Amino acid sequence: MPLVLLGHLKSSNVMKAVWALDELGLAYERKDIGNVWGGLNTPEYRAMNPTGLVPTLLDGDFAIWESNAVIRYICNAHAPGSQLYPSDPVQRGRIDQWLDCQQTQMARPQAVVFLTLIRTPQDKRDPVALAAAIKDAGKVWGWADAELARREFLCGEHLTLADIAWGVHAHRWLNMDFDRPDLPNLSAWYLRLLRHESFRTKWAGPIG
Ligand SMILES: N[C@@H](CCC(=O)N[C@@H](CS)C(=O)NCC(=O)O)C(=O)O
Numbered sequence: 001m002p003l004v005l006l007g008h009l010k011s012s013n014v015m016k017a018v019w020a021l022d023e024l025g026l027a028y029e030r031k032d033i034g035n036v037w038g039g040l041n042t043p044e045y046r047a048m049n050p051t052g053l054v055p056t057l058l059d060g061d062f063a064i065w066e067s068n069a070v071i072r073y074i075c076n077a078h079a080p081g082s083q084l085y086p087s088d089p090v091q092r093g094r095i096d097q098w099l100d101c102q103q104t105q106m107a108r109p110q111a112v113v114f115l116t117l118i119r120t121p122q123d124k125r126d127p128v129a130l131a132a133a134i135k136d137a138g139k140v141w142g143w144a145d146a147e148l149a150r151r152e153f154l155c156g157e158h159l160t161l162a163d164i165a166w167g168v169h170a171h172r173w174l175n176m177d178f179d180r181p182d183l184p185n186l187s188a189w190y191l192r193l194l195r196h197e198s199f200r201t202k203w204a205g206p207i208g
Pocket residue numbers: 011012013014033034035036040052053054055065066067068
């Protein structure tokens with residue numbers, strides 16, 4: 001039975017799963033759910049994912065949600081030992097650290113910047129909240145930039161789950177229209193990510 005990914009492609013969190021599945025060459029189906037497609041408030045969906053958010057991944061009878069848990073599961077269950085999520089404790093520790101940092105430190109200010117600049121009409125924006133979020137997110141992107149001064153990808157010389165979780169947001173951060181700090185290592189890494197077909201063709205287009 002193929003894996004089934006529930007969630008629309010406007011979602012950065014869905015995109016992480018799509019990119020991981022494509023990168024590993026795994027067979028899957030994706031169904032548009034959420035955003036204009038709806039379907040998140042049905043009892044059936046809530047039984048699989050009580051948060052009412054996307055993505056949810058179905059593997060037979062098993063349903064898993066939280067995007068970084070989803071991409072870890074994909075690797076653990078369907079591509080053990082792959083370069084995306086190696087089993088070596090040190091390498092895995094580094095990847096987990098960046099995955100958790102993405103959710104706990106980057107996601108919130110990044111969402112404020114994105115939702116303000118892309119989803120909120122100019123006259124309804126809160127410039128104070130936007131400036132604070134740009135400052136907070138800029139600090140976090142600075143941590144990634146410092147790491148990328150030392151290595152090609154966030155956790156070494158190969159693409160890993162950490163790059164996927166940060167990369168989908170880097171596309172937005174580097175292409176939205178605002179004054180951002182100059183982070184040359186981050187920009188060079190983003191260009192390396194664009195060599196990956198799934199990212200380039202499915203995600204790295206207009207931001208919306
Ligand atoms: N922490 C969750 C956040 C999930 C989340 O916020 N998903 C958003 C899209 S990025 C969502 O479902 N929004 C409602 C919608 O798109 O209809 C994860 O990483 O999976």
